[in-house]
Amino acid sequence: MNNYLTKWFLENGIxxxxxxxxxxxxxPEEDIKKVLENFKRxxxxxxxKEIFAEHINSLAEGVGDDIVEKININFGVSITLSKKAESSxxxxxxxxxxxxRQTYGxxxxxxxxxxxxxxxxxxxxxxxxxxxxxAELSNLTSISKMPPQKQQSSxxxxxFQKRVSKNKNIILDVEDLTGRTVAIINHFKEELCKTAxxxxxxxxxxxxxxxxxDKIYVSDIFYPDSxxxxxxxxxxxxxxxxxxxxxxxxxxxxxxxxxxxxxxINGNVGDEKQRQEAxxxxxxxxxxxxxDGVGVFPGQESLIxxxxxxxxxxxxxxxxxxxxxxxxxxxxxxxxDSVRVAEPQPAIPHVYAPxxxxxxxxxxxxxxxxVEILNNGKRGVRILMYHGASFHGFISSIDELRVxxxxxxxxxxxxxxxxxxxxxxxxSLVTYIPDSEEDSLVIKEVPDIITTGDLHRPEIDTxxxxxxxxxxxxxxxxxxxxxxxxxxxxxxxxxxxLKTREAKILDFSENEI
Numbered sequence: 001m002n003n004y005l006t007k008w009f010l011e012n013g014i015x016x017x018x019x020x021x022x023x024x025x026x027x028p029e030e031d032i033k034k035v036l037e038n039f040k041r042x043x044x045x046x047x048x049k050e051i052f053a054e055h056i057n058s059l060a061e062g063v064g065d066d067i068v069e070k071i072n073i074n075f076g077v078s079i080t081l082s083k084k085a086e087s088s089x090x091x092x093x094x095x096x097x098x099x100x101r102q103t104y105g106x107x108x109x110x111x112x113x114x115x116x117x118x119x120x121x122x123x124x125x126x127x128x129x130x131x132x133x134x135a136e137l138s139n140l141t142s143i144s145k146m147p148p149q150k151q152q153s154s155x156x157x158x159x160f161q162k163r164v165s166k167n168k169n170i171i172l173d174v175e176d177l178t179g180r181t182v183a184i185i186n187h188f189k190e191e192l193c194k195t196a197x198x199x200x201x202x203x204x205x206x207x208x209x210x211x212x213x214d215k216i217y218v219s220d221i222f223y224p225d226s227x228x229x230x231x232x233x234x235x236x237x238x239x240x241x242x243x244x245x246x247x248x249x250x251x252x253x254x255x256x257x258x259x260x261x262x263x264x265i266n267g268n269v270g271d272e273k274q275r276q277e278a279x280x281x282x283x284x285x286x287x288x289x290x291x292d293g294v295g296v297f298p299g300q301e302s303l304i305x306x307x308x309x310x311x312x313x314x315x316x317x318x319x320x321x322x323x324x325x326x327x328x329x330x331x332x333x334x335x336x337d338s339v340r341v342a343e344p345q346p347a348i349p350h351v352y353a354p355x356x357x358x359x360x361x362x363x364x365x366x367x368x369x370x371v372e373i374l375n376n377g378k379r380g381v382r383i384l385m386y387h388g389a390s391f392h393g394f395i396s397s398i399d400e401l402r403v404x405x406x407x408x409x410x411x412x413x414x415x416x417x418x419x420x421x422x423x424x425x426x427x428s429l430v431t432y433i434p435d436s437e438e439d440s441l442v443i444k445e446v447p448d449i450i451t452t453g454d455l456h457r458p459e460i461d462t463x464x465x466x467x468x469x470x471x472x473x474x475x476x477x478x479x480x481x482x483x484x485x486x487x488x489x490x491x492x493x494x495x496x497x498l499k500t501r502e503a504k505i506l507d508f509s510e511n512e513i
Contacts, residue, residue: 008036016047098328098363101382102370104344104440119434123442127204127421128156130224137206144178146211154208155216159199170196182215183207195221198398200426226418226446228465234498235376240283242494244453244471249312250292251305252476257491261508262322284327287453287471288334288367288387290316296336297480309338310352317355325361332367334387334453342431344368344440368423370445381498384447388454390424392484407485410470411461414450418463456488460503469494
């Protein structure tokens with residue numbers, strides 16, 4: 001097969017990316033000629049991963065659904081599973097009582113200015129609909145229809161500029177789909193100024209005040225915000241554990257404490273009561289940076305014990321295989337994983353981590369992603385997973401977070417995320433891929449739990465009935481972490497009883513348990 005493919009591409013004068021060539025080798029002989037003939041009709045002479053992904057549907061014409069799915073999985077280009085693959089996975093998901101509510105693939109297309117415009121328009125439209133439901137917004141109007149004389153009114157807009165006047169008033173330049181205006185916050189209104197100080201560029205907010213045709217004097221500012229009227233509890237007495245930033249392959253990886261955690265989750269640590277509590281854990285959420293990766297930052301090569309990223313995933317899989325099979329493992333990537341840095345990051349691909357894809361109790365999702373633990377026919381517990389690449393940007397952009405050293409208190413940042421209903425509202429907070437159909441970083445459904453990583457600090461808190469869980473790490477502090485300002489507390493595991501909502505943080509450091 002290898003010789004046949006090489007000869008065919010040479011004879012047809014086509015240059016092929018090595019990774020694409022490897023995927024062709026996965027296609028059975030009876031289908032490969034059909035795929036090659038389909039490709040020949042495209043008249044493309046250079047076949048990269050991006051071009052292959054862009055033409056996947058036409059190339060796979062006449063090929064079985066299972067082959068199409070295999071190609072999609074290996075390329076990470078499928079946003080949703082095909083119907084055939086979805087049904088083949090659903091039996092397992094139903095058995096384990098987990099469904100994927102939201103995950104993203106590697107949608108490949110040439111980006112244009114219009115994609116960014118539609119991306120922001122979609123975000124604005126979605127969050128505007130949420131803000132419109134607030135009863136406090138009297139005389140809500142669009143900016144172009146603001147009254148010519150001063151009167152009480154409300155507008156909803158996106159902040160594109162923020163400054164302080166000579167009189168120390170805060171000035172916001174705000175726009176909606178109809179026009180632009182100026183919002184003025186008087187410096188004598190101390191509480192309002194504190195709120196305005198925390199406003200980020202590209203925040204979508206509602207403003208109430210006295211307005212005329214050209215400006216509005218602000219009396220109140222409202223965010224979309226996240227609320228749950230009541231806490232969702234499982235009927236079954238089950239628990240979930242939350243970890244992140246394992247960094248397998250790093251010279252600073254803390255293997256002994258991690259093995260101790262694996263022994264605990266298998267019910268092999270502690271007295272009888274502790275063992276029984278451990279065996280209640282039926283779900284393990286891993287929120288990114290599962291391996292240390294390669295070439296993530298300058299000089300990383302001196303801090304890597306396993307220089308091959310595929311081998312890093314191979315070692316990670318063997319660790320996770322030690323966990324009892326009745327524990328469902330849901331895993332999303334982070335900046336160190338073998339996916340693009342730009343968000344949304346697709347799930348870890350098969351080409352680098354085949355063993356993870358073969359594990360029946362592992363569910364690989366994107367970053368961010370939302371999954372739901374079902375609840376005997378009732379509303380289940382919804383968990384939003386986000387690694388947290390935007391968190392350092394939040395800290396540097398909001399004085400309140402910077403002064404309070406929020407790098408040590410991650411849930412303070414998560415509060416700002418939930419308030420905005422957006423994981424990275426400002427254009428510059430993260431590298432992202434604009435989507436003309438939706439903004440993937442908008443929090444569309446308010447979760448019961450949001451779990452994050454990146455800062456390597458464990459913390460649990462509640463905001464409007466939403467449980468915020470920041471995860472620890474399994475890596476001692478590195479020079480790079482010192483440079484970016486992280487102060488890790490490794491080997492701590494938040495554990496949540498999903499029936500009682502009792503939460504605690506267990507310490508698996510070498511001198512504990």
